[in-house]
Amino acid sequence: MPINDVTEALVRHRRFLLTSHYNPDGDNIASQLALASILRSLNKQVAIVDQDPVPGRYRFLPGWESIGNQMVPQNASCVVVLDCGNIDRIGKVSDIITPATMELVNIDHHVSNTLYGHFHYVDPEASSTCELILRLAQKLRVKPTPEQAQIILTGMMSDTGGFRYASTSADTLRAAGLLSDYGAKIAEVAEQLYYQQPINQLKILGELLSRLKTGAKGKLAYMSLTQELIKRYDFDLSESEEFVKYALAVKGAEVAILFKEQGDGVIRVSFRAKGRVDVNQLAGKFGGGGHISAAGARLNTTLEDAVQKVVQMAEAELSSN
Numbered sequence: 001m002p003i004n005d006v007t008e009a010l011v012r013h014r015r016f017l018l019t020s021h022y023n024p025d026g027d028n029i030a031s032q033l034a035l036a037s038i039l040r041s042l043n044k045q046v047a048i049v050d051q052d053p054v055p056g057r058y059r060f061l062p063g064w065e066s067i068g069n070q071m072v073p074q075n076a077s078c079v080v081v082l083d084c085g086n087i088d089r090i091g092k093v094s095d096i097i098t099p100a101t102m103e104l105v106n107i108d109h110h111v112s113n114t115l116y117g118h119f120h121y122v123d124p125e126a127s128s129t130c131e132l133i134l135r136l137a138q139k140l141r142v143k144p145t146p147e148q149a150q151i152i153l154t155g156m157m158s159d160t161g162g163f164r165y166a167s168t169s170a171d172t173l174r175a176a177g178l179l180s181d182y183g184a185k186i187a188e189v190a191e192q193l194y195y196q197q198p199i200n201q202l203k204i205l206g207e208l209l210s211r212l213k214t215g216a217k218g219k220l221a222y223m224s225l226t227q228e229l230i231k232r233y234d235f236d237l238s239e240s241e242e243f244v245k246y247a248l249a250v251k252g253a254e255v256a257i258l259f260k261e262q263g264d265g266v267i268r269v270s271f272r273a274k275g276r277v278d279v280n281q282l283a284g285k286f287g288g289g290g291h292i293s294a295a296g297a298r299l300n301t302t303l304e305d306a307v308q309k310v311v312q313m314a315e316a317e318l319s320s321n
């Protein structure tokens with residue numbers, strides 16, 4: 001993970017296009033906003049373009065309105081792809097990337113990263129891409145402003161579930177301490193991430209939890225977000241990122257799975273684990289991937305079929321464990 005190649009590219013170029021994966025999450029949005037702000041403080045020109053809009057839950061982050069979703073060609077000489085294990089995950093943004101005239105930089109922490117791009121800084125030990133942005137800022141000798149520190153901390157807390165997951169290392173906590181020194185407020189970020197939820201979101205979660213199922217002698221907990229529920233609560237599927245974690249709260253559960261019926265023949269599957277089972281591998285059996293404790297996959301089938309196949313595979317995995 002040659003950090004110097006990446007910082008040199010960031011110094012050398014003047015016009016940047018930043019992007020990240022579809023189905024955005026907190027680390028993805030925060031890492032783009034933080035890097036954009038840091039590059040602008042170095043007098044660089046920066047545009048951020050993502051395939052999907054910023055979910056409502058992250059619209060407290062300063063600068064979120066600057067993230068474009070129109071595939072308009074950009075006058076950039078360097079593209080920085082953040083928090084993407086695979087370049088395909090940028091989706092439609094690939095339409096405005098011209099490899100002949102743009103250098104591609106890959107900054108990420110997914111264990112499944114394919115090391116695409118001209119330069120990459122990939123550290124699967126890092127809690128989040130935001131943790132890597134802080135390291136890059138230090139290399140660039142940029143001291144984050146309180147606002148930048150708060151954005152970086154938001155991405156770190158978002159990807160570590162508020163410093164609860166196994167991905168939270170001593171380095172992560174030291175980085176959080178440093179961000180506090182720079183003016184970031186942990187309680188404010190926690191309130192924004194966990195205590196500002198729309199009521200329909202909590203009510204639909206209640207419905208999901210009341211239908212929670214278990215398997216593999218209680219080591220597996222799973223639930224399904226059906227189109228029927230989504231329509232009844234007029235729910236935006238992009239707001240469902242946190243739901244799977246509630247299933248992991250079940251006593252004895254090692255793996256939690258949430259099935260999401262998109263309504264277009266695609267079933268999105270989210271996996272979470274307490275750290276003793278590798279769900280990156282489990283998701284990989286269905287063409288997906290991610291991290292050891294958090295991963296996802298997409299299946300082109302019915303909800304019933306997806307539940308049957310994935311639960312069967314998870315049970316087999318858990319019984320051999």
Ligand SMILES: [Mn+2]
Binds near residue numbers: 027128159
């Ligand atoms: Mn991430």
